[in-house]
Amino acid sequence: MKLKVDHVTRYHYDHPVRGVVQSHRLIPSRFTGQRVQKWDVTVSGGIKGGGFRDGGGDWVQAWSVPGPVSEISVRVQGIVETKDLAGVLQRHREVIPPVAWLRPTAPTRVDAALADLGHSVSADDTLALAHALSGAVADAIAYRPGATHAHTTAAEALALGEGVCQDHAHALIACARVRDLPARYVSGYLFASEDDTPHEAAHAWAEIWVEGLGWVGFDPSNRCCPDERYIRLGAGADAREAAPIRGIARGNGLESLDVTVAVDAVQQ
Amino acid sequence: MTDFFNEMFDSGAVRVPYARLRDWMEEMPAELRSLKQAEAEALFRRIGITFAVYGEGGDPDRLIPFDMFPRVFSHDEWRRLERGIKQRARALNAFLSDVYDRGEIVRAGRIPDRLVYLNEAYEKPVAGIRPPKGVYSHIVGIDLVRTGPDQFYVLEDNCRTPSGVSYMLENREIMMRMFPELFRANRIEPVEGYPELLRRTLASVAPEKCRGEPTVVILTPGHFNSAYYEHSFLADLMGVELVEGQDLFVEGEHVWMRTTRGPERVDVIYRRIDDPFLDPLCFRPDSMLGIPGLMDVYRSGGVTIASAPGAGVADDKAIYCFVPEMVRFYLGEEPILENVPTWQCARHDDLKYVLEHLPELVVKEVHGSGGYGMLVGPKATKEQIEAFRLKLLDQPSNYIAQPTLALSTVPTFVEEGVAPRHVDLRPYCLVGERIELVPGGLTRVALTEGSLVVNSSQGGGVKDTWVLAE
């Protein structure tokens, strides 16, 4: 499938700030499932900084915007050709060993309820167990936009019984860890116009390490594994680590944010 | 436990390195001694080194007691130590470049993977990043104790930012001012080259993108930090700027320093702040001490950070047990310096042994420092031992245990005259393009009679450390 992305993030500061630095994970991952045809990231008034491939295999690109500045827009435009690999992250090069992804972070910390949820399923092999965990998370946390916020933890979302893709991914990571399976958070895009379910085009899911297969993606929000509708950008231990854009402004300006994402299928 | 090695007197005879100190010691009248001691104290106060060593915290205006009786090594003793220290520093750095790359030592099954990769100090963000010249720990502080003429043990390694080097320099400065005759009578290797050596070491690991003479700075948490004096002292002697996080900013591919003439590029940052505070964009988002975006510049080769973020995984007390293994694995050599035999309470058999032998052992927290939260079996009461047993059973993996070592003694000026007191040693090994060690270090002394705890927070003092020239 050929997917076209147009993703614009606008930052506004009520007082001009001294300067802004950003760290982007906005380049589609390199693996068998996707091939970039065209990709372009621009930052208004920005100076491109250093770039490097990190231990998780993602390309990280630094940007800075010298101040005083009160408006910044980051635009991502491109076309990617995708293939359905049933969620398997084939031929993705990375340095960090799977076991390192067993370390908890604040949003993915396991409480008693998450431990129970993690132990609530059983399966014959790891792949089946991972599927079962993803299903259990989808059952336990209903998809409801607006129910949670950016800093909600997996434990809080589970207690609430509602959440969005971020909460699903956090909860699945926590449950996987309960079963001693390395897991991580993935951010990317989703092309979702074929049915009417209102899923955001900026999407997130989880990957679980399955010995023999490698990293396999699971998307509890859509009860499936990532297929050709998905574009993978980068991974981290949680939403913050995997964020496509991380930034900090120096100065006292209060930040407001406006994001539009469009993912469309290109007519062949 | 009764026989301690006295570094000056061996079965009544004066050992060679101390030969010329005997007369000095015996001929110094008591009045002169107390006069000199007061003079030394006044000098310290005037210079203002009143800071805590080893991250012990405490009152920043407190003086650490200085004992005027020097600790002396012969040329040959030192050469052997030097070889051992350099060997260890090489192995520790090899380990760090390995575990942030392919992790061969883990794949070979020589170190358990979880001990490394689930360690608090292992930093995922620097995996796959090779720092300039492959050096992670540029200043390796190795804490040593001595139990016999030829027997040294490594107590612990410090790969992050070992402190206390300003004491090494100031102790020498003060001794030379007060007792010039001693320096005429003995041929003592100088240590004053350390700051320049440190500057050269740091300049030798400038990043790829640096053009021309590298700009080196020292990054301090700020003037409220208890080691601020050491930071400003070193910056001054090295002739580099002492900066706080707010003085630096990231733009484009570099880190810049805010100066009165505009931005000036910074190439090497000797940081005296911990990893979590370096960059709020990468680590703790609430850090006010760091520089947003620093880690991206670092990882793309725009700046060198010394020690490299993530270096702490090599000096963890649980990893410590494997350092001799690292020496064999990476260097194909036998370790020159021995580890203290260590029981890891996380292991079932070890825990069993430890619980049976508590009164003879020293039990330490894996992540503790400063001599707190530890049990010194032979000095503890029955109640203390029992209370510790409960803590140990509660969280065994939090503890390691070691035999109580018979720390050597060095003559020390005390109320009644001169008496033996227990000492340890921290030399500072510099790793850059080359590995260098100035002949000397910081000797800490337990001033209380019989005490084996040399930490300044618990009655420890410091001594000048001499290495005699050939």
Add this chain to the structure above:
Amino acid sequence: MLSRTAANLYWLARYMERAETAARFLQVGARIALVPNTGHGYRNEWDALLRAAGTADAFARKYGEPIQRNIESHLFFDHDNPSSVAACLRRARENGRIVRTALTAQVWDALNTAYQELRELERTPRGELSMVALTDWTTRTTALVRGAIDATQLRNDNYDFLHLGYHLERADNTARLLDVKYYVLLPQVEFVGSGLDNYQWMTLLRAMSAHRAFHWAYGGEVTAARIAHFLILNPQCPRALITCVEGMNAHLERLARGYGRRTPAQSAARRMLAKLAETEVEEIFDEGLHEFLSRFIDEVGALGQTVHDSYLSGDVR
């Protein structure tokens, strides 16, 4: 040099000068209070001084009535008052501690000794301290630090930023002190021949440690115009506004030469100096002394901001 280091040096000097000013305020206040009837009342005198020190409201909130002892506490010891001698000395020393390696041993020693002695004074029961002793100690201490700076500091940019701080603070303080007492320099019928105006003038000069100097400079009769000339336009007077502006201008020029780069600060200082140099004392009285001083205080403030933006803020390009 680091912008923050420059800022620390600049503020070190400003706080030292401010501490000295607080001590002078105490001296002049105590003297004025000795006069039975100033025509404005004891209370107004202190009020004027507290206003000049910028702390009148804070004082009223904390103490209410301006009783001599409270005023002394407030201006000397009070840490809630950012302009008190104690608060200024502490902050000067803290700024110095941060940049210790930029100071010579003598300067640090003078600064640190001042701090240790201050702690001693703070531990001494108030009954054992006379106001004269306290103000004398302060002026001696500040002179010692400044003397150490002049005698031992390298004449590099460190030195320039220290002196920019001293001159800027002094210009501001002199103008403020003049401004709260400007009315004594205006001709008032009821005082003529009473000797009272003369007395007030002398007190004002005393507050600037300038009463003896005035006589050396002018001799003869003391007149309002001569005092105004002395404190505003006479470059021989170390506290005159023109002397301070000359100092700022000189150190800014040195910086521009040293750095090979001019900033808006140089132009601003040069303009101020040129204007003052051409001003006649009559013009000042024509404009209105108060109006002139208010304008000057604003200009000094603006210059301070320009110095900050050009060197200290760290946003220099």
